[in-house]
Amino acid sequence: MADTKQDVLDMLRDLAELTMLDEGDPQSFRVRAYESAAQAVAAQANDLGTLTARDLQRIEGIGKSTAEKIRELLETGTVEKLEALRAKHPSSVVALLRIPGLGPKAVKKLRAELRVESVDDLRHALAAHKLRELPGFGAKSEEKLAQALARLDEQGDVGRTPISVALPLANRIVAQLREVKGVQHAEYCGSLRRFAETIGDVDVVVAATDPEPVMDALTGMTSLVDRVLGRGPAKTSIVTKRGTQVDLRVVAPHQLGAALLYFTGSKGHNIKLRQRALARGLTLNEYALSEIDGGRVVASETEGQIYEALGLPWIAPVLREDQGEIEAAESGRLPSALGDVIGDFHVHTSVSGDGRSSLDEVVAEALARGVRVLAITEHAERTVSGVGREVLLEQREAIRALRTKLGDRLVLLHGVELNIDREGALDWDPEFRASFDWCLASVHDHFDLDRATQTRRVVRAMQDPSVRMIGHLSARMIGARPPIELDLDAVFDAAEETGTALEINGGLPRLDLSVETLRRARARKFPIVLTSDAHRAEELQRVDYAARNAEKAWLDRDRVANTWGAKKLAAWATGGKIALT
Numbered sequence: 001m002a003d004t005k006q007d008v009l010d011m012l013r014d015l016a017e018l019t020m021l022d023e024g025d026p027q028s029f030r031v032r033a034y035e036s037a038a039q040a041v042a043a044q045a046n047d048l049g050t051l052t053a054r055d056l057q058r059i060e061g062i063g064k065s066t067a068e069k070i071r072e073l074l075e076t077g078t079v080e081k082l083e084a085l086r087a088k089h090p091s092s093v094v095a096l097l098r099i100p101g102l103g104p105k106a107v108k109k110l111r112a113e114l115r116v117e118s119v120d121d122l123r124h125a126l127a128a129h130k131l132r133e134l135p136g137f138g139a140k141s142e143e144k145l146a147q148a149l150a151r152l153d154e155q156g157d158v159g160r161t162p163i164s165v166a167l168p169l170a171n172r173i174v175a176q177l178r179e180v181k182g183v184q185h186a187e188y189c190g191s192l193r194r195f196a197e198t199i200g201d202v203d204v205v206v207a208a209t210d211p212e213p214v215m216d217a218l219t220g221m222t223s224l225v226d227r228v229l230g231r232g233p234a235k236t237s238i239v240t241k242r243g244t245q246v247d248l249r250v251v252a253p254h255q256l257g258a259a260l261l262y263f264t265g266s267k268g269h270n271i272k273l274r275q276r277a278l279a280r281g282l283t284l285n286e287y288a289l290s291e292i293d294g295g296r297v298v299a300s301e302t303e304g305q306i307y308e309a310l311g312l313p314w315i316a317p318v319l320r321e322d323q324g325e326i327e328a329a330e331s332g333r334l335p336s337a338l339g340d341v342i343g344d345f346h347v348h349t350s351v352s353g354d355g356r357s358s359l360d361e362v363v364a365e366a367l368a369r370g371v372r373v374l375a376i377t378e379h380a381e382r383t384v385s386g387v388g389r390e391v392l393l394e395q396r397e398a399i400r401a402l403r404t405k406l407g408d409r410l411v412l413l414h415g416v417e418l419n420i421d422r423e424g425a426l427d428w429d430p431e432f433r434a435s436f437d438w439c440l441a442s443v444h445d446h447f448d449l450d451r452a453t454q455t456r457r458v459v460r461a462m463q464d465p466s467v468r469m470i471g472h473l474s475a476r477m478i479g480a481r482p483p484i485e486l487d488l489d490a491v492f493d494a495a496e497e498t499g500t501a502l503e504i505n506g507g508l509p510r511l512d513l514s515v516e517t518l519r520r521a522r523a524r525k526f527p528i529v530l531t532s533d534a535h536r537a538e539e540l541q542r543v544d545y546a547a548r549n550a551e552k553a554w555l556d557r558d559r560v561a562n563t564w565g566a567k568k569l570a571a572w573a574t575g576g577k578i579a580l581t
């Protein structure tokens, strides 16, 4: 089995989610037991497959019944309890949980009282004003839910899979397919390769001489496949247990480039390429670029060869959105890739309530990744996972001690993530805030305030002399929580006037600033900072996702502080705020 740990984590997460629905209570004992077991498993370095139920139970955070379920999964590929819960709570019901304002208790009630079993059912119930008579709901919550649903519809997100779910899924599938005999190449394409924030379906392209074993491998992934939608000689489609469709195409190795290009899209990009081909007496499809007269193949093996034959340099997938990238490529005006990311300015350790790795582990991982400037930023006290003065002062001593050991390999900053309250006030007094090397400030509550209040709140935080950067500006969770209402122009003005940077949070559930917001910020001057918001050492890798978002928005390299040289970056980070206008 290729990825037992991920299978176990998926199982525990599904158990937690479905149990929450089953009991109508996110705080139930069982839900928390599954969640803490998932954390314990995630922290395990060794292969779970070799551990007995008793060994598993000795791991702190894993109880007897959970240990037995893990063994059951490893031995049989399924877990009876989980299958029973799935039968009771189909994925259409789970989808209801993603609507802002709908928790497990409410979903349970809607099912029992109104037979709401899907987002569509909810839509009908809302249209018929059935919720206002329901105890615990009322006209106000009916209106709020209708608004939440309308916003989701507007974003076209209903039924789409957030990238935070689709990317790990695609990585797993691709990794397993690469191990199949005869497979020369396997890659996910489609909107996921273009780094879209929600994904309609996952498209996988494999180059192999014999498609059969590849199709078998996909349909045989019993821990994730719910049903096979169709299977043919070149294409197989499945639906996962979490309701995401996966289309797998197997092509001959010499056709790989044409297939990757075609199935990566976007459709608009493909159409422009095809027009370009026609103008040159060529035709382009998923098999090859060939001459119209006679059919001689001009290029098919790699994407680069096809672009070259069309008189273009290779265009990065994130740019293939039919936004003028072909014209820009032709005249050499494509934005350059961001290159190495050598700084991270939003990182938690186990000192934060929700952090999992020690300071030493985080620093070791940062060094291994080539990071030269690192700010450790625990949550400030006024939030659930936050920490108080004393603990932070202790950490400051630990960081000082570490600095002498690090020498000039790494500039290690003692920072903190402040909470912006309703009025825009921050944790602690100005003196204590000023004692940190680096403060970022983020919105962690009151997501429903009106636009003027939200804008005032964020701008006021920016005006504080200690605040160098705003974290995850919109506070959205992709597919789960809409962005807060903001007057972006006013926020951008304030960023320039105060010299405050804005973060691109690379956590996949957030990706905040979004590509859309970044496009609007392109002509502005304030610095953009890529961050991982890591809560575990491995998550430092998420700055790369932030970089993809910046590239997708065509952001000018100079705007992204992380790509500056180490000296300039460190000088800027430690130098205090400088207004830009």
Ligand code: DGT
Pocket (backbone or CB within 6 Å): 189, 190, 191, 192, 196, 198, 199, 200, 201, 202, 203, 262, 263, 264, 265, 266, 267, 270, 271
């Ligand atoms: P999605 O799945 O809705 O997030 O978006 P995509 O872009 O992954 O779209 P999908 O899965 O329908 O198709 C994958 C790629 O295949 C798409 O990006 C471009 C290509 N493709 C699909 N249908 C057409 C078509 O009718 N014409 C052209 N030129 N390309 C197509």
Ligand code: CA
Pocket (backbone or CB within 6 Å): 190, 191, 192, 199, 200, 201, 202, 203
């Ligand atoms: Ca797709």
Ligand code: CA
Pocket (backbone or CB within 6 Å): 190, 201, 202, 203, 247
């Ligand atoms: Ca597709």
Ligand code: ZN
Pocket (backbone or CB within 6 Å): 346, 348, 417, 533
């Ligand atoms: Zn954070």
